[in-house]
Amino acid sequence: MEHAARLKELSVIYEGYPVLDEVTVDFPAGKTTVIIGPSGCGKSTLMKAAAGLVPPDRGRAELLGFDLGRISDKDLRSLRGRNGFVFQDAALWQNLTVRQNLALPVEHHNPGLDTSDVGRRFEPLLSDLGFVGQMELRPSQLSAGERKIISFVRALVSDPDILFLDEPTTFVDTEVSERIVRKLKNLHDRGKTMLLITHNPEITSQLADYLLVLKRGRVLLFGTLQEVVHSANPEVSAILSNVLSEAATYDTDILSLLDRNSDPFPDM
Amino acid sequence: MVERVGAWVTSRTRDMFYGLGFFFLVARETLSFFRRRVVGRRVLSLQILFTGVEAVGVIAVMSLALGAVIVIQGLSLLPQLGQGKLIYTILIIVITRELGPVLTAFVVAARSGTAIATELGNMVINHEVEAYLATGINPISYLVVPRVIGVTVSTVILNLYFNVFGLLGSYLVTLFTQPVGFVEYYSGLLAALSITDVGTSLIKSFIFGVIISIAATYYGFKVERAPTEVPQMAIHAVGRGVVLCIIADAVITIAYYLR
Numbered sequence: 306m307e308h309a310a311r312l313k314e315l316s317v318i319y320e321g322y323p324v325l326d327e328v329t330v331d332f333p334a335g336k337t338t339v340i341i342g343p344s345g346c347g348k349s350t351l352m353k354a355a356a357g358l359v360p361p362d363r364g365r366a367e368l369l370g371f372d373l374g375r376i377s378d379k380d381l382r383s384l385r386g387r388n389g390f391v392f393q394d395a396a397l398w399q400n401l402t403v404r405q406n407l408a409l410p411v412e413h414h415n416p417g418l419d420t421s422d423v424g425r426r427f428e429p430l431l432s433d434l435g436f437v438g439q440m441e442l443r444p445s446q447l448s449a450g451e452r453k454i455i456s457f458v459r460a461l462v463s464d465p466d467i468l469f470l471d472e473p474t475t476f477v478d479t480e481v482s483e484r485i486v487r488k489l490k491n492l493h494d495r496g497k498t499m500l501l502i503t504h505n506p507e508i509t510s511q512l513a514d515y516l517l518v519l520k521r522g523r524v525l526l527f528g529t530l531q532e533v534v535h536s537a538n539p540e541v542s543a544i545l546s547n548v549l550s551e552a553a554t555y556d557t558d559i560l561s562l563l564d565r566n567s568d569p570f571p572d573m
Numbered sequence: 574m575v576e577r578v579g580a581w582v583t584s585r586t587r588d589m590f591y592g593l594g595f596f597f598l599v600a601r602e603t604l605s606f607f608r609r610r611v612v613g614r615r616v617l618s619l620q621i622l623f624t625g626v627e628a629v630g631v632i633a634v635m636s637l638a639l640g641a642v643i644v645i646q647g648l649s650l651l652p653q654l655g656q657g658k659l660i661y662t663i664l665i666i667v668i669t670r671e672l673g674p675v676l677t678a679f680v681v682a683a684r685s686g687t688a689i690a691t692e693l694g695n696m697v698i699n700h701e702v703e704a705y706l707a708t709g710i711n712p713i714s715y716l717v718v719p720r721v722i723g724v725t726v727s728t729v730i731l732n733l734y735f736n737v738f739g740l741l742g743s744y745l746v747t748l749f750t751q752p753v754g755f756v757e758y759y760s761g762l763l764a765a766l767s768i769t770d771v772g773t774s775l776i777k778s779f780i781f782g783v784i785i786s787i788a789a790t791y792y793g794f795k796v797e798r799a800p801t802e803v804p805q806m807a808i809h810a811v812g813r814g815v816v817l818c819i820i821a822d823a824v825i826t827i828a829y830y831l832r
């Protein structure tokens with residue numbers, strides 16, 4: 306399959322205001338697409354629409370070859386088992402413990418699995434990310450960073466084909482952020498499709514095969530990292546500089562930071 | 574004016590069809606709930622614990638007191654009319670056929686209806702429902718169906734408790750006012766009680782349980798964005814649930830007397 310996800314003339318309208326306006330884009334399979342744009346431009350909504358979590362008011366969305374507007378319940382259940390989603394605010398289930406948050410998707414997709422086998426699905430991932438918190442705590446008792454780690458592990462626990470990552474490294478410390486990026490690079494090398502929202506230029510330069518630049522709900526530019534970084538469009542350059550430099554603390558030009566050829570950082 | 578009325582009618586009609594669609598979706602998922610090995614059974618156990626087991630105390634106190642009140646009122650009036658034996662019929666009509674199912678439904682709506690609507694509403698706000706969708710867990714079969722089954726089963730069982738405690742309470746009061754033997758008292762009650770009374774009472778409880786749980790889950794999911802919507806929807810859930818229960822009660826009672 307050439308495209309893992311596809312949006313065609315898709316619009317999402319909240320209270321008469323178009324959050325997404327006639328968006329058409331194909332997300333290539335096995336590649337990482339980083340979505341960037343100013344706050345409130347519709348990045349999260351676009352990602353949710355691509356994952357089928359937000360129904361479009363106009364247009365259509367396809368995911369892994371299925372038209373999400375016409376998919377049967379059975380196909381949708383099986384499709385959901387093939388994708389993972391990290392929400393911006395973690396969106397953990399507050400009435401469940403950390404262990405139950407991670408076990409529930411595994412138990413749901415593998416009925417009858419032994420409790421110890423369920424634990425074996427997520428314990429190595431927690432260990433990789435250096436999570437040392439209590440598994441019997443509720444999400445409200447965790448720090449924001451810990452919640453983000455659990456959300457990340459929950460998305461990976463079913464070994465999905467496509468990952469939707471809405472700012473997966475916000476709230477986490479540098480070490481955990483590096484571990485997450487290392488995990489994402491590993492998934493990228495294994496040919497997983499990833500849609501990633503981040504304001505971090507370092508992560509963008511390391512993971513992005515494609516960049517999608519959004520502005521006020523419309524696609525300003527979609528192309529390979531090199532195409533977008535070297536775009537002559539001043540609006541694109543302005544957004545790249547403004548959005549990504551918010552998170553950058555490096556005294557260097559933001560575009561050269563993104564340019565892999567300039568290699569400003571060693572591999573993590 | 575015409576435009577506003579038109580908009581109101583359109584909105585109400587859309588809401589009604591949306592509600593009917595929600596009901597049929599829940600009914601369909603309920604049928605498959607017991608066929609599949611689903612993780613929702615844990616939610617079902619917790620719902621029965623919260624709605625059924627934890628409400629036993631409230632139901633017991635209410636029904637004991639109510640049974641006592643009916644007996645005191647009845648015994649102060651009926652013997653003057655030479656109809657003392659009618660107290661058994663009145664107890665069955667009031668406790669078994671009417672107040673048992675209705676007051677149990679009110680208690681369930683006040684405790685569990687608000688709790689369910691508030692919990693689901695907050696889950697929508699916190700994107701937890703989206704997280705269920707994203708992980709492939711159908712929120713209807715995991716969040717709604719166990720609550721509907723749990724509330725319905727609990728309402729029926731609480732109604733039985735209400736009857737037991739209500740009739741027991743009335744006996745305890747008669748001991749103070751006009752002592753009668755246990756066997757004589759319960760023989761009188763059983764003579765006044767028919768299978769139809771029990772059946773009507775259980776059917777009412779079942780229907781009230783379905784109404785309360787569907788209203789609570791429906792309005793819980795009606796929350797869209799703001800936390801301020803949560804208490805509004807909780808009020809709607811209980812208000813509409815109770816009104817629909819009373820309408821259903823009237824329909825069933827009329828049908829009972831028309832048969």
